[in-house]
Amino acid sequence: MAQAFPASTTTTPAPRTLVLHSPIDGSRRGEVPLMGDAEVRAAVERARAAQRAWAELPIEARAERVARIIDAFVERMDDLVDAVVLETGKPRNDALAEWITVADVCHYFTRHAARILADTPIKLHHMKWRGSYVTHVPMGVIGVISPWNLPLAIPMGSVIEALIAGNAVVVKPSELTPLALLKAREITDAAGIPSDLFQVVTGDGRTGAALIDAGVQKVVFTGGVSTGRRVGAACAERLIPCVLELGGKAPLIACSDCDVERTARSIVAGGFINSGQLCISVERVLATEAVHDRLVERVVALTRELRQGDARARDVEVGPMIFARQIDIVEAHIKDAVARGAHVATGGRRVEGPGMFFEPTVLTRCTPEMTVMREEIFGPIVPIMKVRDEEEAIRLANDSSLGLHAYVFSQDKARARAIAARVEAGTVMINDVLVSYCAPEAPFGGIKSSGYGRVHSDESLRAMCHPRHVNYDRFAMPLNSPLLFPYTSAKYRGLRAAIVATFKRAPLVGRLADFL
Numbered sequence: 001m002a003q004a005f006p007a008s009t010t011t012t013p014a015p016r017t018l019v020l021h022s023p024i025d026g027s028r029r030g031e032v033p034l035m036g037d038a039e040v041r042a043a044v045e046r047a048r049a050a051q052r053a054w055a056e057l058p059i060e061a062r063a064e065r066v067a068r069i070i071d072a073f074v075e076r077m078d079d080l081v082d083a084v085v086l087e088t089g090k091p092r093n094d095a096l097a098e099w100i101t102v103a104d105v106c107h108y109f110t111r112h113a114a115r116i117l118a119d120t121p122i123k124l125h126h127m128k129w130r131g132s133y134v135t136h137v138p139m140g141v142i143g144v145i146s147p148w149n150l151p152l153a154i155p156m157g158s159v160i161e162a163l164i165a166g167n168a169v170v171v172k173p174s175e176l177t178p179l180a181l182l183k184a185r186e187i188t189d190a191a192g193i194p195s196d197l198f199q200v201v202t203g204d205g206r207t208g209a210a211l212i213d214a215g216v217q218k219v220v221f222t223g224g225v226s227t228g229r230r231v232g233a234a235c236a237e238r239l240i241p242c243v244l245e246l247g248g249k250a251p252l253i254a255c256s257d258c259d260v261e262r263t264a265r266s267i268v269a270g271g272f273i274n275s276g277q278l279c280i281s282v283e284r285v286l287a288t289e290a291v292h293d294r295l296v297e298r299v300v301a302l303t304r305e306l307r308q309g310d311a312r313a314r315d316v317e318v319g320p321m322i323f324a325r326q327i328d329i330v331e332a333h334i335k336d337a338v339a340r341g342a343h344v345a346t347g348g349r350r351v352e353g354p355g356m357f358f359e360p361t362v363l364t365r366c367t368p369e370m371t372v373m374r375e376e377i378f379g380p381i382v383p384i385m386k387v388r389d390e391e392e393a394i395r396l397a398n399d400s401s402l403g404l405h406a407y408v409f410s411q412d413k414a415r416a417r418a419i420a421a422r423v424e425a426g427t428v429m430i431n432d433v434l435v436s437y438c439a440p441e442a443p444f445g446g447i448k449s450s451g452y453g454r455v456h457s458d459e460s461l462r463a464m465c466h467p468r469h470v471n472y473d474r475f476a477m478p479l480n481s482p483l484l485f486p487y488t489s490a491k492y493r494g495l496r497a498a499i500v501a502t503f504k505r506a507p508l509v510g511r512l513a514d515f516l
Helices: 037-056 059-075 077-088 092-116 153-164 179-190 205-212 225-237 260-276 292-305 324-339 390-398 413-420 458-462 489-503 507-515
Strands: 017-021 028-033 120-122 130-138 141-145 168-172 198-200 218-222 242-245 250-254 282-288 343-346 361-364 381-387 405-409 427-430 465-473
Touching: 028 179, 037 141, 037 168, 037 198, 037 205, 059 077, 059 092, 059 153, 059 179, 077 092, 077 179, 092 153, 092 458, 141 153, 141 205, 153 168, 153 179, 153 458, 168 205, 179 198, 205 225, 218 225, 225 242, 250 260, 250 390, 260 282, 260 292, 260 381, 260 405, 282 292, 282 390, 292 343, 292 361, 292 381, 324 343, 324 361, 324 381, 381 390, 390 413, 405 413, 413 427, 458 465
Parallel strands: 141 168, 141 218, 168 198, 218 242, 250 282, 250 405, 282 381, 361 381, 405 427
Antiparallel strands: 017 028, 120 130, 130 465, 343 361
16 A cells, blocks of 8 residues: 655645554654655765766676675564564564565575676677677666555565666655664665665655655655556656556455365465555455355354464464554445445454454455455455356456456366466466565566556566667678768669568578678
8 A cells, every 4th residue: 555645746844753653552663754855855866976886886796795685684683573563563474574575585686686687689680790789777766665564575675676786776665664664774784785875765755756856767666556646647757767566456266176275274364464464465255156165164264263463472463454544444345345245254343452453354245346346455354255167257357457466276287377377467376375476586566557567577677777779890891881971873772682682572581681
């Protein structure tokens, strides 16, 4: 989900600090500066100055220095995990998963960056006297605007890619969860990354707008669809590229031959990890008639076994909601579904007491017109709908404006791959959930209104650079070449004959084109 992003970048008077409260018990966690236009622009200019020297380093030297972040993160692992837990209330296992994702992104790209960013030769098909290659040139300063649900993993992945590619990076974290990223920056500073090269600007949506307006060369935004549209428009107005990783409505298709136990456990994990506050959470289950009843029974039983509470005090699987407004959205979804005939099989209520806890909820007897089946939930609800067969499941899965992730469960690998080929999503996982985001080699992003561009993968690292085509002479053309002045009738006739011989479809064409 996204933080506020105003229609214009005009700054209005506002408090100079943001006060932060725990979603676990509402206690005050601290405060951070609310940075305005001038402060953000100054941070970008400092980053730009630091980037010039950084970009001149060989890729191997940059990778070696960024790799030190892994050692520093290992040494301060507990500090980072604690920062995420205190800020979000999520269980320590979930916070550790964020840490692992960052460390693995760093490990992969520092080992492979020299290969990924190596000059790419181009074999010209007929201008044999010329040669070409593409080289990857750092862009400058990358602006990252990150959300509150994964305050460490999402921004740090882009930070690492930007740095290795030779850029500086300025991150605007969510106003709800800036402390984990500030801790990460403290650790990267200690690891030897120049402090001006990676900076954090704190504030609300106006701060994010100021970052886009501060002269960055690219923006990576993760958040809601409506905010993403405004970010995309702002970037287009400034003619800077952007990556938009927006909302999701991931369907899970439970085929008639699925392993019911594996599928049920995956649904519960995919629906309730991080209290369902993931853009790739299982947001709707399309269960075929052959397995529906058994699957519902097992999902409900597993959901009732989940432990919810304060992760600081005891072992739990489900923590609180992070954003209070999301609780209202979750309740509205349940109210609409029940009014249209859905059944609350378990959960469905706020938890009494301090903090922003909402019970893990399973809805059955769901139908396509319910908002819970059509709009992003971003909370601990798993709606389940019975479908006739896989064909109906595919049709309903694709009947969405969002297309980020999807899941297919079947014991027949060929069948599952055939279904995956027809589901409209940026990623389709077979017989598992969520973990594809943890693969730095694989592209992550969506289609439709889920955005465009990708993070992770070799192409994402290259996209942190400008591709520069270099064309050079392999040997000199004669000075009387028909391509050089002065033009003469004889040159025209000779060039015309060569063109006809080259492009006319005849057996000679291939040999002559190869020669030229």
